[in-house]
Amino acid sequence: MNQVLLDVQSVLRNRLFGNETKCRPDIEKFQQDLKDLITRSVEYGESNSLLVIGSKGSGKTTLLRTTVDLLQKKLSKTLIIVRLNGYMQTDDRIALAEITRQLHLENTLGDKVFGSFSETLQFLLEALRGGSSHSSQPILFILEEFDLFTQHKNQTLLYNLFDLAMAGLTPLVVVGLTCRLDVIELMEKRVKSRFSHRQLYICNQWTAENYLQAFSDMLLLDAGFCKTTKHKSFLERWNSNVVELSNNASVQDILKRQFSISKEMPSLQCLLVQPICKLNVNHQFITAADIADSARNVFSDPKANILHGVSVLELCLIIAMNHLTNIYAGESFNFHMVYNEFLKFTQKKLHILQKHNKPVVLKAFEHLMELELIKPKETTLSLASKLLKEYQPTILLLEEQQLKEAVYRYPGCPTELQQWLESSTV
Amino acid sequence: ENMAKNSLPARNRQIEQLTNLFGEKHHHTVESLYIYGHTGSGKSCVLNHVLVGNDLFHVVVNCIECYTTNLLFSTILEALSFEEGRIRCDNMNDFVRCLRKIVEEREVEETLYIVFENCERLRDKDPILLPALLNLKELTGLNLCAIFVSELPWEKFYNGTAIRDPYVMFFPDYSKDELVEVLCHLRPQETDLEFYKQYVGLVLSMFFFAFRDLRELRHLVEINFSFYEQPIVDGKLTKDDKHKLWKNIEPHLTSSLQKLLMREACNGRQSNEPELTESIKAYDLSKGNTVKSQNLVELPFYSKFLLISSYIASYNPSSTDRRFFLKHAGRMRKTARSMKKDDHKNCHLRGPHSFPLDRMMAIFYSIVDEVVPPSAGLFSQISSLVSLHLLAQLGQDQLDMPKYKCTVSLDFITAISKTVNFDVIRYLYDFV
Numbered sequence: 052m053n054q055v056l057l058d059v060q061s062v063l064r065n066r067l068f069g070n071e072t073k074c075r076p077d078i079e080k081f082q083q084d085l086k087d088l089i090t091r092s093v094e095y096g097e098s099n100s101l102l103v104i105g106s107k108g109s110g111k112t113t114l115l116r117t118t119v120d121l122l123q124k125k126l127s128k129t130l131i132i133v134r135l136n137g138y139m140q141t142d143d144r145i146a147l148a149e150i151t152r153q154l155h156l157e158n159t160l161g162d163k164v165f166g167s168f169s170e171t172l173q174f175l176l177e178a179l180r181g182g183s184s185h186s187s188q189p190i191l192f193i194l195e196e197f198d199l200f201t202q203h204k205n206q207t208l209l210y211n212l213f214d215l216a217m218a219g220l221t222p223l224v225v226v227g228l229t230c231r232l233d234v235i236e237l238m239e240k241r242v243k244s245r246f247s248h249r250q251l252y253i254c255n256q257w258t259a260e261n262y263l264q265a266f267s268d269m270l271l272l273d274a275g276f277c278k279t280t281k282h283k284s285f286l287e288r289w290n291s292n293v294v295e296l297s298n299n300a301s302v303q304d305i306l307k308r309q310f311s312i313s314k315e316m317p318s319l320q321c322l323l324v325q326p327i328c329k330l331n332v333n334h335q336f337i338t339a340a341d342i343a344d345s346a347r348n349v350f351s352d353p354k355a356n357i358l359h360g361v362s363v364l365e366l367c368l369i370i371a372m373n374h375l376t377n378i379y380a381g382e383s384f385n386f387h388m389v390y391n392e393f394l395k396f397t398q399k400k401l402h403i404l405q406k407h408n409k410p411v412v413l414k415a416f417e418h419l420m421e422l423e424l425i426k427p428k429e430t431t432l433s434l435a436s437k438l439l440k441e442y443q444p445t446i447l448l449l450e451e452q453q454l455k456e457a458v459y460r461y462p463g464c465p466t467e468l469q470q471w472l473e474s475s476t477v
Numbered sequence: 478e479n480m481a482k483n484s485l486p487a488r489n490r491q492i493e494q495l496t497n498l499f500g501e502k503h504h505h506t507v508e509s510l511y512i513y514g515h516t517g518s519g520k521s522c523v524l525n526h527v528l529v530g531n532d533l534f535h536v537v538v539n540c541i542e543c544y545t546t547n548l549l550f551s552t553i554l555e556a557l558s559f560e561e562g563r564i565r566c567d568n569m570n571d572f573v574r575c576l577r578k579i580v581e582e583r584e585v586e587e588t589l590y591i592v593f594e595n596c597e598r599l600r601d602k603d604p605i606l607l608p609a610l611l612n613l614k615e616l617t618g619l620n621l622c623a624i625f626v627s628e629l630p631w632e633k634f635y636n637g638t639a640i641r642d643p644y645v646m647f648f649p650d651y652s653k654d655e656l657v658e659v660l661c662h663l664r665p666q667e668t669d670l671e672f673y674k675q676y677v678g679l680v681l682s683m684f685f686f687a688f689r690d691l692r693e694l695r696h697l698v699e700i701n702f703s704f705y706e707q708p709i710v711d712g713k714l715t716k717d718d719k720h721k722l723w724k725n726i727e728p729h730l731t732s733s734l735q736k737l738l739m740r741e742a743c744n745g746r747q748s749n750e751p752e753l754t755e756s757i758k759a760y761d762l763s764k765g766n767t768v769k770s771q772n773l774v775e776l777p778f779y780s781k782f783l784l785i786s787s788y789i790a791s792y793n794p795s796s797t798d799r800r801f802f803l804k805h806a807g808r809m810r811k812t813a814r815s816m817k818k819d820d821h822k823n824c825h826l827r828g829p830h831s832f833p834l835d836r837m838m839a840i841f842y843s844i845v846d847e848v849v850p851p852s853a854g855l856f857s858q859i860s861s862l863v864s865l866h867l868l869a870q871l872g873q874d875q876l877d878m879p880k881y882k883c884t885v886s887l888d889f890i891t892a893i894s895k896t897v898n899f900d901v902i903r904y905l906y907d908f909v
Binding site: 057060061064065067068069106107108112136137138139140141142145149198199230231317321324325328329331348351353354356357359360361362363364365385387388391415421422423438439441442462463 | 494497498500501504505506507508513514515518568569570573605608609612615616628629630631632633638639640641642644645646647649650652653688689690825826827828829866869882884
């Protein structure tokens, strides 16, 4: 039994975290365009450039990977692929070294690349121009995080790549993936003019029903899972459980709520992480309670969580700051003003809060600054403001509503504090 | 797994969640994990326990120690590779390649966990660093999980362009009962559990209201335990005389409360070094001044007056100078405007404002009784006050009209003026 569950976990984890691409129904329709483009370049020696634009998690990388994998098997000539990523190649020099390394050109010996930047560039351009559209092998350049490449100096790499694509010598396909919708604006004029302005927008046009369907598709196991009879019987039970779960009203509510926040696949995957990881011999099927538990974690307000754990003294200070912000209509306050308010409050209700002296209150204030619940108004500190840290103007980064809820939920909150918060003047 | 549960009380749920998330050694897990919670809520402890206890392949780096990206990369690579010696790594590209090479050399199928502690520091470095690290699994193509640990909620990490959100996990703070459990777990070896539990309960009843930080509570509990035990060790009281034990410990706890959060040098060492306690008794901490002990700062006579006049110049509006310092200034007419101004006498709340040198010297000459000729020696005392950080110099114009601000507190200046028999309160606008 344990083995069956381990296998279930492996399959589901691969779907969530691994490279399993079966469950991306949102990108299938874009595959055709991409396939056509690359096929044309390989078969007929055309050079092209394309930008794939879509938000984070919409499936651009997956799309490209699946398309390329499919085509590799079908094409007549081998396609050389050069993969670049804006996060890794932060500079044109590094990018160029990486290109020559991936193309295994003659001036590389193992991993090292010789020559200065301009020499390497010269060599690369000669090598690529030397080809012709019929005899040379087609090259596919994949540039992930394309918008980061536009921030390099002079955009030399982009200029040269698009220039080569336009020149029509070696068949070249340049595909850029980015999440910025205004990426065209980021390119310089000469680069923009060499770009073919072909753009593929990956936008997910799902409805709530599609989302629910994706949920059950993600969890259903298919016939490929049946290795032994035990597996087979478990499969039937599992699948019926999944169908039941998808029809459960509370689960549907949770999914609809998540759908209203974000339509993309990662939001669905986020909800499913905890229930899937919990599967073991004692807990063999996913229940609606698991989903509800996971949803509670995902929808919880992080600032409220942090406020739950501050000390009573710090809570008093926050309430004092809230009053000051209300009185002074959003202007900044400093530590002495807060301390003054605090003293006014404690003088009235001596028996509740022990008298804390100034250094202790200052320490609590600094802790709040570390937690970034308050922030100094000016970010650059001159020497004078460092010496006078008690007088530094600060602002509170909490809304009154959040504060009210936090005080309401605070364990063992003294009622005087709640009354103080609700009164408009001290 | 049972061992893990026994040695970390009150964190069972988190241990279970983490173990489930990590799964078997070869299982893939989330690409990046973000753990947040208050300081002292056990994040690093639990993580360490799970990773070491289950013998998982991992590296831990602290982003405060590795304050440059080079250090960050080299620490990780050196921890993973079998070779001795330093590995140089300047940029992300080399880091990814070296990481891939090292892990493939090792030929393990297990997930690699890289833990970044205090990761809020990563925001201040290169803006591309944090997004790249979040995507590390995709960039390297390895079976990897990047774990980020911090106090702040994830929303503080958003910057300009979108970044991939990690799986977020919260470590809640301890409740009162949980704190008792944890503190009893951390007790010194020979003590009896029930007795210690009673003691911790007493301490918490007094301190839990004020603060909840585990580290501070632990420190307090440890230093006061010897006082609590003292009558029992001496034989005067037995374990059942709870009321008398409480009466014995109460003054110690109250004085600890005064010194709350201030780890002064005397805490915990009182029994060991008698001569140290003598000198520390001279430290009067009960007043709770922010003063660095005026006994330690001896200023020459004129410097004291210069400091006093700078304080007056900082905290009095310049329109009131006439009234305080001119002889026969006459009475100020009580106009409607001045009545309104009197209601807002809070210069001390606003902080010191800057004043030109001339004004300070004018006040100085008027408060010092004798005739003082202006000399280079006098002005050099001003520079020494600036270097002692009792005055702060501002502004670009240093030669013609330098501007200053006084940075000392009211308590400090009253103490100084007492030593020269000068009543500074009488000259301050806020106290008239």
